[in-house]
Amino acid sequence: MNAPESTVTETKYRVLGTRPTRKDGIDKLTGRAKFGDDIFLPGMLHAKVLRSPHPHARILSIDISKALAYPGVHAVITGKDMPKLDAEVIATGEGGQVNMQDIADNCIAKDKVFYDGHVVAAVAADNPHIAGEAAKLIEVKYEILEPVLNVRDAIKPGAPVLHENYTPGAFLFPTAKALPNAGRLQMGGGDVEAGFKEADFIVEREFVTKAVHQGYIETHITTAEWNPQGTLTVWTSTQGGFVIRDFLASFLNMPMNNIKVIPLEIGGGFGGKDVVYMDPLAAVLSRKTGRPVKMFMSREEVLKATGPSPETYQKIKIGCKKDGTLVAADLYLLYEAGAYPGGPVAPGCACATTRYNIPAVRIDGYDVFLNKPKMKPYRAPGATQSNFSVESVISELADLCHMDPIDFRLKNILKPGDMMPLGFPCPPLGTVGILEAVKKHPHYTAPLTGPNQGRGVSFAFWFGAGLMSSAEMALNPDGTVNLSTGSCDLSGTRMTLGMQAAEALGIEVAGITTSVADTDSIGYTFQSVGSRTTFATGLAVIEASQKLLKEMAGRVAQIWETEAENVLCAQGVFTHKHDPGKTLSFPEVARQTDHTGGPISVAVSVNPPSVGFQVAANLVDVEVDPETGKVTILRYTAFQDVGRAVHPDYVEGQMQGGTVQGIGWALSEEYVYDDKGYLRNPTLLDYRMPTALDVPNIECVILETPNPSHPYGVRGCGEVPIVPPPAAIADAIKNAIGVRMTQLPMKPGAVLEAIWAKAEQAA
């Protein structure tokens, strides 16, 4: 990563802010690291699924006899083989946020199929080829139903109804039962009509964005082994073992202690691997066959049947005074939920305008069910869509006011201490600092060098998450330390957690090994989602370090025959308060644990009430080819307040990776469904993620406004980088060719059509 180190604030820290080499690096580069596909168990079977060829249909009958008779086939299951969930289980999913029956039915259809690719049966066989061949022999009779294929059609009166009865989805915030195919969420405050009356300028625009996939390189893969005594072990690619365990416990009516989930190395997740797809099927097939069962998805299966981020339709109306003061916003947001309730409309709504002080805001959000795969979180879920639309309108208002777009934003920016729409004052956060950093960055004033070039900006806000984490720490007799946590390592968190431990303990990073424990071996830990791991699990690690030092100080007191309060500890050295020459080093104490009471091990679990807000800005130069509509990115600078850059390389990696995903979303990625509801581009040839040739180096500017909810100021950094690119690129396109795009992706064809439309209008 090429950002200059100097962008990181000088700190008082010894370990934080340095860039040690990660221990899992060579393993990952050389293929030694154990991923889901590296699991081979004696007697293991392989399973493949049969998927619905129809986007919307009722299952009339399934005849598995031919598949069962196929040589090498050991078992075939359908939705009828899955245990029935009781009402309590259905209601208590993830603290009431998720309808467990929906998640279960999404794994394998019961009575209806809801999308092209919905699983209807699964076959376990000697190898995946036999399983795949046999799956084709399963005969399913369907009553084909009319599909619902976009968010605007879905809520029209008379649209086919997907779910006669449904529990409204509740991703982060609950939605209310509303239209037949949607849940509804209303947010905001203030008198919007009165606000607009004060406005000198009002911009009202419609925006459309398409579904995009998380695009993790490793597809889903799982291996399940059922023990006849009623225990289950699952090796899986996931962002969090405990949530997988809890889903399985619910779906299979098992006590949690009888299920062990072993999370493996993960080849990307981005929010898309926080749920079960094949795990319960593999488990039931293993129970049926008495053998371990492995399942993996092809890329086509991943694109067809695992959660993308939703398409949206948005109507945005924002008004401001001549001096640039925002007065009112009225947002109508249709977010696709996919086949079942619970898409990311809530955070999409909540992040839409939170970064600005607007006295009157009305947000009317809908979680719209379509005959498409169930939507999943994707890096700052829901925020990119509403950021694109709102930031585009903000830039347009700035233009109307003839104001510098950064000055316009600075005028309205949420500042620490300002009351947030969430009902509490904004904590310390670099909202102003980020925008000022953009303004004073050389990129902001560098001249553009050719025709059809333009520069764009945008600004983004994301919540981050707190939630439950556990850490355990054991002191080795040689003074090294083993740290284990329940947090799957998506982005180097073994290192960033180990660095926090090293900082807190006063020892070298090399002296700490951090591992990801399975669900049998650590306290409850929520998934690695919401930029929470370095922040929330970090809190558990720091507390565990403090506990360990306290125990060690007790041992030192015992050795010195004094009171514990006379033992001071700093930088890995224990000193006698009243005799500073009397010291014991960290390893010296470690060597003496044996005869001073035994080994030292500590465990800590936390559920922090706080989170780490993230803000980011983008500055981008593009050149648009007026002949083809192709947008080339010339220069890109990403700005972000990360609180504390524990390992700046990884922070830059998050910023660059998120930005590139945002660029893909902006320019090339989209789900292409035909008018019958079939996905037409389920391959990485046709679903166009950016390659190294499509993006320049992303320059990173890291700001560090310490998060007061974390001893080292960490606020998490993984999600917000994906949010600003579409709006910034749209702004740059506008400044290059005078056309403001209102749809994603801004692919050549779309840009060209916009150019033609403008020309027509001018003519």
Add this chain to the structure above:
Amino acid sequence: MNAPESTVTETKYRVLGTRPTRKDGIDKLTGRAKFGDDIFLPGMLHAKVLRSPHPHARILSIDISKALAYPGVHAVITGKDMPKLDAEVIATGEGGQVNMQDIADNCIAKDKVFYDGHVVAAVAADNPHIAGEAAKLIEVKYEILEPVLNVRDAIKPGAPVLHENYTPGAFLFPTAKALPNAGRLQMGGGDVEAGFKEADFIVEREFVTKAVHQGYIETHITTAEWNPQGTLTVWTSTQGGFVIRDFLASFLNMPMNNIKVIPLEIGGGFGGKDVVYMDPLAAVLSRKTGRPVKMFMSREEVLKATGPSPETYQKIKIGCKKDGTLVAADLYLLYEAGAYPGGPVAPGCACATTRYNIPAVRIDGYDVFLNKPKMKPYRAPGATQSNFSVESVISELADLCHMDPIDFRLKNILKPGDMMPLGFPCPPLGTVGILEAVKKHPHYTAPLTGPNQGRGVSFAFWFGAGLMSSAEMALNPDGTVNLSTGSCDLSGTRMTLGMQAAEALGIEVAGITTSVADTDSIGYTFQSVGSRTTFATGLAVIEASQKLLKEMAGRVAQIWETEAENVLCAQGVFTHKHDPGKTLSFPEVARQTDHTGGPISVAVSVNPPSVGFQVAANLVDVEVDPETGKVTILRYTAFQDVGRAVHPDYVEGQMQGGTVQGIGWALSEEYVYDDKGYLRNPTLLDYRMPTALDVPNIECVILETPNPSHPYGVRGCGEVPIVPPPAAIADAIKNAIGVRMTQLPMKPGAVLEAIWAKAEQAA
């Protein structure tokens, strides 16, 4: 196991004393359980070793070129490839008890080979067959040295010297540098000469016992994977992951946190799997090849090169008064150490007479080096040998006094409160109870039914161990509990630890899953040796349970908005002290941890200063065939004070298994070396372990004298059952045919020769 349940004392416990079904049972029966040989890693190589064909020789040169050139060979190592240990490491092995250089040299010879089967080189290849073939191509030039083959010859002046310089071994107690081929250990107190002057009867006898192997069914097997960044993962069959890790750290100059040892299911250990053999070789081969390397031993390799329990020569002189009062004992004990210092002479000496009050005792013990494999602990290490001799003399003295052998022992028995030779009063212990139980058992007075039948008794004492253990406990949201410890499960300890947790927490056993953690994921834990796991790790588990309940009570207090001291907890129900109708069940509290501060996980490490002494007695009927010398066991009753039988099935299993091993030792097992020092019976056809046809059902009588050092009275039970059989069977043979055997095994040939010698004497 067929012992009647009624032998277990009625207790106040809800869980302890019941016999729940173990969760790993079906896995083990059906071959699903993961043992060392179930590890398969991508790109894995297989290694075999070349072993010395000479019992004693100097290595002049090793030419590996032909082996290296063999197709499919990836690396060859010799002793020169192993890192040199620095002096500090050598000295600090296991707290100074073990000379680390010896353990390292035992893994692969450096300059000299010390026994038939000593490793001189190792080859990593595509498969074990290639590795084995290539190993044969290694050309070693030896200077053959005269071997030292038995304990009496080894200490004669002029005997060939094995080690010019040596650190005396120190298994449990330190020995002093003594004769060229021996360390010496002296114990005892009182005026022995004066004691013997008071004696009316003095018996002085010589005894000889042969080396016997632990006989675990699973041979040694290990897989090592070295990471170029300097970390190492080892999957191995061991009694304790941490000790393996620490050996590897010492041998390979690595910090402990860079090594992860994953202990697998173990197919028997009995003391023989507490050390490294192939692990460091596999590690170095993996470093050299960049690939994972797997190694396993054949049965022949196990018998030739892994530690048996030593041969001994013992001269025992004990005197008593006419009334049976013991007055003095003088013991001269030569225990084989094998190739390197540190055999089990110390516990052999310490347990020799400890169970009796003898005013004057002199024990002169020697740890004698021979050109045979390095001796290892085997179930109550060293105690069986000296118990055989001392109990035989005690029975002979009882005969001389015309006293009932139990009465004789009762007269001299160590009682709780009596000062022990160890320097502290005997804690509560069923010494008297055990002997009284023997006397009143129907077996004791049942008539014998034929000629050449006899009944024998014996009585045994063993220390048990305490040492370091760690446990972690995490509460699941459904009220089940995950418990993990660092203790390898040799005998059902996952269950016995889980039962202690269930008892302490007040929940059902089914609600607890106990797992064995790897060395990265738990606090330091010593091996599963010394009958310590259910006792010492149990202490950690109980403390962890108390910590968990305390945390839960805090949450209940929070929910009830009261002080923690007002929350009572018993039998899994939390009750308000001042409002007994106000209750919350264990699962109800678990479900509410999320919003009362987060998950609950606790960690505890202990190093108990105390241990659990074990005493046992045997009662056995035999019939001797005077034509062939064959001894048939007709009836066998084993008595043992186990403190608290946590799971009586497993206690009975330990008693029966240990007794059968003792029977093998008594009647058929022995290492047969020829006069050149070659092991002549390195197969299970020629090394004769008892089969089911050789032993009757072992009746078990469990006594429970609670161990005051454990809240539930547990004192460990795994080791002492092996101790009494040889003496009891010898006593029965004497009572059957009038011949007192003084050698082990008492195989048909030996018995026949004794019969002939007696006949000759009589003639």
